[in-house]
Amino acid sequence: MTVRIYVPRDAAAIALGAHEVAAAVANEIVLRGLDASVVRNGSRGMHWIEPLVEVDTPAGRIAYGPVAVADVASLFDADFLNGGSHTLALGATEEIPFFARQTRLTFARCGITDPVSLADYEAHGGLVGLKAAIVMTPSDVVTTVTDSGLRGRGGAGFPTGIKWRTVLDTAGEQKYIVCNADEGDSGTFADRMIMEGDPFVLIEGMAIAGLATEATKGYIYIRSEYPHAIATIEEAIATARAATVLGADVLGSGKAFEIEVRVGAGSYVCGEETSLLNSIEGKRGVVRSKPPLPAHKGLFGMPTVINNVISLASVPVILAEGPAQYQEYGVGRSRGTIPIQLAGNIKHGGLFEAPFGMTLGELVTEIGGGTHSGRPIKAVQVGGPLGAYFPQSLFDTPFDYEAFAAKEGLIGHAGVTVFDDTADMLKQARFAMEFCAIESCGKCTPCRIGSTRGVETFDEIAAGADIDEQITLITDLCETMKFGSLCALGGFTPYPVMSVITHFRTDLKPTAAAQKAE
């Protein structure tokens, strides 16, 4: 029987040499005349051991990693096709502690299947949710999603079912499902991984959303920084269309649903839902005032569901298994699982899907293994460029929307970026303001002007100005930005800035050069 050897096609694996390794493996198979084939799967999410090569043996999948091209011949010499021992052998993939501790619902297939094989998708439980939705009324589908407790995974945490209900109840000659795949937050890559590793789950989730709200057209807005995700999704859409998962008659339901990919052009603010809608329409990515809500007047003025990739990709399992099972996971009002992304200066970086409720400390020290540099952790930024920097004293904070809000932070898209003790927090606070200044759409004054004034004020501190006076100014500026900005870009930039003032006050001091000059 042909032995299957898996080498990921995920961008993180590619960035660490997976293409070259896959080519070397294929070459050895030919040279040695072996009965084996290479499958390009998604990533299992253990990025510190990528490229992670797996062999499908009678005893299950055995992992080897991180594999370099130079290791390939020796793997064959060690009989890795039969799970032979080698210095890179990691044992059964699913017994690796980082993987074994997870609860994979949304990412159940990611890394296991060939991402662009619909047959593989169906063999691993795919399309069960869509088939269930087809025989339900739209209202019942919405109720199922509401009952699951699913909240928007893009960061805002708004209940997905309520959004869908509004669109279902709003009349419109054309309704739309828009998938926000403009995953711009540093420290996040869950959207990218699912689009590259299990694209059909997103397509299925969008089709279910279409059935539930009577929308027949979907758009996936993907950032241009994700060329591999764009290619994989495009390929999967074409396959889904050929198999009538998409089209005029979705799986014989008599209902239509189509999906089109739109590519962004490097603007962070287009991850904000109304900017994103403007961008699809071909306009500048400027934020719209609300109301009207997109659910009432969204894309081209029509009722529109706009959800994050992970929200939509979590829907198929909810429909397949029922809302109760999903709802059982989690804590408080944060139900289900969340794919946490461990990033930055971390030893075990990657994607860890778990029910809400693990503490930040467990995640970065136990699961993440501390820093990549081996130095002590100084700060952890949770939620991307608009998220707060937490010190070790807040490591007991459970991963839950409300718990983070209570500590003046946010979960956002669940990216966790670790910094060691060499981090200069004055620089990080200044960067938060600089980033806001670069990315501001310019519509509202607090964001457009406030961010630039913020950068200047931090420069004053670095140059030796009176620190207390400058902090008073920044605090006042942050109040204005927080309450006076139209969207989360200006409104949340105060989170990282104020967290530095609150937790890392001693880093706010003149630079060594400025001190010397005095």
Next chain:
Amino acid sequence: MAAASDIKERTAAIAAEYTHLEGPLMPILHAVQHSFGYVPEESVQVIANAINIARAEVHGTLTFYPDFRREPAGKHVLKLCRAEACQSLGADQIAADIKANLGIDFHETTADGVLTLEPIFCLGLCSCAPAAILDESRVIGRIDADKVAALVAEVTA
């Protein structure tokens, strides 16, 4: 560089492929840039005519998005991530070194026209930072001085 009449003709042909879409402007701008390497000034009015909007609206969209170039880039474009996860592993120092070695700043091209250097805010490679991307498709993780030097040597060879 192509003649103005040629640019207009090619732009019109590209735009015609997308006019059936809802909101065709972004796909057209991407396609024009893909074809020419940038969006020529001569294309703007042609695009406006093709989709029946004002030239000012095309200009507005074109100038909003960082990806759209109004002048050709160098033969190769290297984008270095400057976002937080990459910062946590020394991206700022790596960028400073590359700039010093090449003698250019971000958004500039080497004098021989071979390499343009750009900042980028997040490639989603935050678990293998610092990251970079060459020519829109080749992603590189865990970059350091040696990897960058090898890359620069490769494209300038």
